[in-house]
Amino acid sequence: MEKIECDYCGAVLEGEEAEDPRMVDNLPVCDDCYKEHFQFFCPMCQEYQDIEGDQNHMFIHEEMAEEQGMEAGIYRIKECPWFISDMFSMTVIKENVERIADLRDDLLECGQGDYICNNCIERKGGG
Numbered sequence: 001m002e003k004i005e006c007d008y009c010g011a012v013l014e015g016e017e018a019e020d021p022r023m024v025d026n027l028p029v030c031d032d033c034y035k036e037h038f039q040f041f042c043p044m045c046q047e048y049q050d051i052e053g054d055q056n057h058m059f060i061h062e063e064m065a066e067e068q069g070m071e072a073g074i075y076r077i078k079e080c081p082w083f084i085s086d087m088f089s090m091t092v093i094k095e096n097v098e099r100i101a102d103l104r105d106d107l108l109e110c111g112q113g114d115y116i117c118n119n120c121i122e123r124k125g126g127g
């Protein structure tokens with residue numbers, strides 16, 4: 001069998017990856033690169049979800065809310081970009097986001113502010 005290499009990192013795909021590689025613009029991409037470039041980790045369901053179509057919500061917890069002068073909660077992203085960042089800090093563009101729900105306990109343990117997939121938004125309410 002011909003060797004299949006990841007278009008991003010050049011790693012040779014093996015096993016299941018090689019049998020049914022993820023394709024981006026008709027080029028094979030390894031799972032790691034796919035996750036890095038095309039997916040995000042949803043802290044609520046603990047699963048990787050596609051950025052395209054699923055990355056419409058995020059949450060901001062107390063600490064970050066204070067920094068940004070916002071209210072902690074779950075936000076819908078109305079328009080991208082929804083933040084400006086440099087190497088040291090990020091600033092939320094408040095006009096581009098909309099608060100839709102309170103923070104839930106299970107989110108308090110997860111990160112600073114992160115994306116939540118649509119499934120979780122629908123399943124646990126808030127939209």
Ligand SMILES: [Zn+2]
Pocket residue numbers: 006007008009010011029030031032033034
């Ligand atoms: Zn790769």
Ligand SMILES: [Zn+2]
Pocket residue numbers: 042043044045046047116117118119120
């Ligand atoms: Zn989720």
